[in-house]
Amino acid sequence: MIDLDDVGALRRNDPQGMGERIAELPWQCRQAWEIIESQPIPADYAQADSVVILGMGGSAIGGDLVRTLVRDLCPVPIFINRRYDLPRFVGQDTLVIASSYSGNTEETLAAFREASRRGAKLLALTTDGELAQMAKNPLTFSYVAQPRAALGFSLVMLLGILTRLGFVPDPAPDLEEAIEVMKELGSKLREEVPTSQNAAKRLALLLRGKLPVIYAAQHLAPVARRWKTQFNENGKCFAFFEVLPELHHNTVEAFPYPGELAEKGVILLLTSRLYHPRNILRFQVTEEMLDRYGIAHWSTEAEGRSLLSQALSTIHFGDYVSLFLAALRGVNPSSVETIAYLKKRLAQA
Amino acid sequence: MIDLDDVGALRRNDPQGMGERIAELPWQCRQAWEIIESQPIPADYAQADSVVILGMGGSAIGGDLVRTLVRDLCPVPIFINRRYDLPRFVGQDTLVIASSYSGNTEETLAAFREASRRGAKLLALTTDGELAQMAKNPLTFSYVAQPRAALGFSLVMLLGILTRLGFVPDPAPDLEEAIEVMKELGSKLREEVPTSQNAAKRLALLLRGKLPVIYAAQHLAPVARRWKTQFNENGKCFAFFEVLPELHHNTVEAFPYPGELAEKGVILLLTSRLYHPRNILRFQVTEEMLDRYGIAHWSTEAEGRSLLSQALSTIHFGDYVSLFLAALRGVNPSSVETIAYLKKRLAQA
Structure with a gap:
């Protein structure tokens, strides 16, 4: 058992630096706010009558947080969609924001394709992957980490999108x-x-x-x-x-x-x-x-x-x-061996 | 320990007849469908652009189920609200359905009052209580049971409301x-x-x-x-x-x-x-x-x-x-002593 007061042992148990990623959360939030301020968001998206955020796991939780935080402020309903498919109401008047750190989450891609077929107003929040390819003007950020460690980006960039479109007042203070x-x-x-x-x-x-x-x-x-x-x-x-x-x-x-x-x-x-x-x-x-x-x-x-x-x-x-x-x-906080196995096993099918 | 093959012992352990209530679920569903067909629902509620179902515990789960079951059918979004307050988007164009078996659930009553202040389109699904008093035309049913044992009513009556308003096709088959x-x-x-x-x-x-x-x-x-x-x-x-x-x-x-x-x-x-x-x-x-x-x-x-x-x-x-x-x-399946204690303790505050 590692002695929590042995900083060297803590660092050896954390070879990919999850501790540093965690420490960076305040910096990440500020960085995310600056990035979103300069990204392209079509002004007519402000006409959307509902917002649906697509995501899974570490990329979905930012949506959960934002939805709850703006509950008393946002004049349109916000949904988090953790499925392959979309509810019937999603159409041309829906703003659909796909959030996927890797840009390759299969559930998110499937739902994004369906949103595209229905003519929804589309945004994509990602570092790369198929999602960045599919989206016309992806909202991208760079941060080498596990998706869960990029929460500052997904949360604050979502908040920035809603602010830019006038759905919520400026949260900067x-x-x-x-x-x-x-x-x-x-x-x-x-x-x-x-x-x-x-x-x-x-x-x-x-x-x-x-x-x-x-x-x-x-x-x-x-x-x-x-x-x-x-x-x-x-x-x-x-x-x-x-x-x-x-x-x-x-x-x-x-x-x-x-x-x-x-x-x-x-x-x-x-x-x-x-x-x-x-x-x-x-x-x-x-x-x-x-x-x-x-x-x-x-x-x-x-x-x-x-x-x-x-x-x-x-x-x-x-x-x-x-x-x-x-x-x-005694486990590596960054590793996701079981999730990786699962993705491989599903890819073979 | 009760022998599950000793029917007499099972009955003695269940003095309020939860077993009978469970057995009645198919009958309850049919009964609920007949009741909702004859209840007053204003036709202009069909103009609602979203549906919010208020409820807690056994009275909320019918809403969860209906929302998921009509996901591919209903052209407007459906929310389940398990809180004292309402999200900002709820207003005159929202159909708010309060579901409370007793009609006295404090969270549901608080949210219903707020919905009324905002001029929402209101419906109330209950057996009695303050909710039945507050609602102009409550959709009532009679069934002596724990709220959780009345799921057939809350689920099927909600489905009936959505059908009557044209939000979903006839689910009768x-x-x-x-x-x-x-x-x-x-x-x-x-x-x-x-x-x-x-x-x-x-x-x-x-x-x-x-x-x-x-x-x-x-x-x-x-x-x-x-x-x-x-x-x-x-x-x-x-x-x-x-x-x-x-x-x-x-x-x-x-x-x-x-x-x-x-x-x-x-x-x-x-x-x-x-x-x-x-x-x-x-x-x-x-x-x-x-x-x-x-x-x-x-x-x-x-x-x-x-x-x-x-x-x-x-x-x-x-x-x-x-x-x-x-x-x-060796516990009575109908008893809710801890929930009752909690209500009493909260009422004293």
Whole structure:
């Protein structure tokens, strides 16, 4: 087991530099905002009556986040499409944005082709691949990393598209705040900060050998999903997430009978002062109930004034936890051997 | 531990008759179709440019199912809203349908009030409560049961609303098929059928003391959620669900390191001949991988010709599994003591 205070050992466990990619998130967000400001977006796309974002995995989560963050602002509905096909309503008046880091995600390409056949207003967000070829004016960025480590680009460029088209007011002040909050938080979580002062290292130690289950609400619900997928991909660890208040209508009936989860499960609660007052109360009551039934749990309150900075800073925290979890489990946080095997196996069929 | 072949013991464990409610699902669906045909729905609601269904828990899942089932048919987008508030785009041109069995679900009432303030086109689906008072012409039904046991009403009445407004073609032939498939399946799963011939009893025995994780795609994704919530509420058991192909982009990286799930976890795969060919292949490859890494799994193929009958028959199966799981765990499948405590605790605040 790697000692989390042995920075050399942490670096040796991370030969492709996932730790550096994580540290770069604030920089990535600023870079993405500058890139999108100069990219070509047809002005008449502002007439779209709905937005559909195509993507899978690390390239889809930016869409989830943006959709939730602009929920109170955007006058048209936004959908995230994680399928090969498109819903019937997608047509000429729909803005379809394909997000694929590699540009070669088969589900995204299939749905993009269908959107093209239906005459939808098309945009493509990618580094390269078949998607860059197919799209007339792809919105491209360069960043050598795993798709999940390019979240700053996919999230902020999507936000930039919606801003340019007038669907949301200029988020630049919130983005500046988010970058500052992330920088400050990152300085407390990076590899050099010892466990005694590093909340991400301490949480990773708590989760060692455990099954994390993340609970969140509202703007942090897609952040809970991000934590789950980062634990999966960086930490090679099973994890699940659930959303409040929905889980109060079903999951809680299992609380008094935690046998099947008790030994391994740890509930992680992502809380926020910006939640609806009833949800703030619901989180408090959830903690009381978990205490009563002896179910291990841990909670953190999101940092930052805006929804955007709370979402981004909580993501930054979770990314670091997943990095240290990988070290404790002795796995390379960058590798995706199983996903690569799966793609090869599917290509042969 | 109750012997699943002791019908008397099963009945004693189920004093409020959840088993009977489950058995009634085909009848419920027919009844719901007849009721909705005679209820008042303003014809000009057909002009709505989007549909938002408000609901939580057992009253929301009908919306999830309908949204997925009419994905290829409905010319306007459909949203499920499990929150206190509404997205910005909801306004005069939105059809907002509140679904609450009791009519007193606080999240649903809050969102319905907001929809009313915004001048949305309103419908309410309920048995009673404040929702029935607030709505001008509530679409009501009578059925004494837990909300989750009234799924036939919420699902089929929603489908009926969309049909009456011309958003989807008449589903009556598919519904007839679904009712026949459920009746046939139910005759093989009911309490009197011994374990040796009863697939639901056998699956419940496999899941005893285990943590079920349900995988599905496309029209069965909301069915996976239904299984999860029925295991929670009827079985008082933790359970999770995930959706393909999304999980191929993250979860699979945990497969080679199943330590935290291996002892307790069982993956349940809901398959279908109606899936996209690539998803059919993805399920096969998933099973191969689970075998390779020694992760317990079990799969079933949905019965029926149409999406609707596949969804309803797989729900019927899962409902029976949850009933027998309750018996094995010695818990009353109808009770919701923890949800009731939570409501009381929240009411005091």
